[in-house]
Amino acid sequence: MTDTTPISLKNTPPPARLWALIPCAGTGSRSGASGPKQYQSVAGKPMVLHTLQAFADVPRLAGVLVVVSAGDTFFESVNAPVLVAACGGSTRAASVFNGLQALLDQGADAQDWVLVHDAARCLLTQQQVDHLIDQCLPDAVGGLLALKLPDTLKREEGGRVAGTVDRADKWLAQTPQMFRLGALQSALLAAGDAVTDESSAMEWVGQRPLLVEGSAQNFKVTYRQDFALAEAILRARTLSATS
Ligand SMILES: Nc1ccn([C@@H]2O[C@H](COP(=O)(O)OP(=O)(O)OP(=O)(O)O)[C@@H](O)[C@H]2O)c(=O)n1
Numbered sequence: 001m002t003d004t005t006p007i008s009l010k011n012t013p014p015p016a017r018l019w020a021l022i023p024c025a026g027t028g029s030r031s032g033a034s035g036p037k038q039y040q041s042v043a044g045k046p047m048v049l050h051t052l053q054a055f056a057d058v059p060r061l062a063g064v065l066v067v068v069s070a071g072d073t074f075f076e077s078v079n080a081p082v083l084v085a086a087c088g089g090s091t092r093a094a095s096v097f098n099g100l101q102a103l104l105d106q107g108a109d110a111q112d113w114v115l116v117h118d119a120a121r122c123l124l125t126q127q128q129v130d131h132l133i134d135q136c137l138p139d140a141v142g143g144l145l146a147l148k149l150p151d152t153l154k155r156e157e158g159g160r161v162a163g164t165v166d167r168a169d170k171w172l173a174q175t176p177q178m179f180r181l182g183a184l185q186s187a188l189l190a191a192g193d194a195v196t197d198e199s200s201a202m203e204w205v206g207q208r209p210l211l212v213e214g215s216a217q218n219f220k221v222t223y224r225q226d227f228a229l230a231e232a233i234l235r236a237r238t239l240s241a242t243s
């Protein structure tokens with residue numbers, strides 16, 4: 001049969017897909033919870049299931065991969081449309097690196113985009129995910145949700161104020177953080193396990209990720225008191241959606 005594909009399309013790579021990767025292999029040591037904080041019940045269900053809902057509502061994602069610790073059986077008894085990889089590492093960076101490899105093993109392409117999001121940020125909304133994607137897709141590097149500092153910033157020495165820091169150019173890094181899968185994996189390999197977010201790895205290799213305005217509600221449940229705030233916001237959202 002004659003190949004009628006126009007010559008200009010023959011070597012065109014397939015369009016890049018979008019994936020979400022959820023590092024979910026932490027222990028939550030600062031939270032004071034009796035088990036991993038991402039599985040604690042918040043507003044009627046385990047925290048990570050609220051987190052995953054924001055991605056379930058974004059149809060342009062090719063898939064969602066959750067990285068759990070070896071031996072973690074949580075997702076075996078849960079009906080969630082996600083891929084699960086039991087390749088969590090000893091640091092968040094290692095969990096993300098291993099998860100990127102799991103995505104490549106599942107057929108993702110190095111040119112695909114990946115949105116890395118903490119399981120412990122359970123207040124993320126579909127609108128915030130879409131906003132990040134819309135801002136980053138046309139960008140050469142990618143970027144992250146982040147928040148301008150709302151308060152005056154102090155530097156401390158020995159429990160006393162040693163100075164007031166200019167906050168005009170300071171942002172709090174949130175997640176998701178969206179980069180090309182292969183570029184992020186190479187950056188993490190170069191930067192090592194000590195980096196605490198994906199942007200830091202990209203910065204390490206000389207990139208300048210895009211800062212995309214996030215929301216104060218997209219906080220990371222870290223300390224004991226954060227559970228109550230997350231619960232209150234989630235319950236208020238349910239109430240306003242049903243009234
Ligand atoms: N080795 C690790 C450490 C963290 N995480 C995940 O990365 C996210 C952000 O990490 P953080 O809030 O610091 O979680 P923990 O490491 O669980 O908490 P802590 O530092 O208090 O022990 C969480 O969703 C956590 O499950 C991970 O997948 N693998």
Ligand SMILES: C[C@](O)(CO)[C@H](O)COP(=O)(O)O
Nearest residue numbers: 092118173174175196197220
């Ligand atoms: C990735 C992150 O959520 C950005 O703020 C954060 O760095 C992860 O938390 P950690 O406490 O630094 O592990």
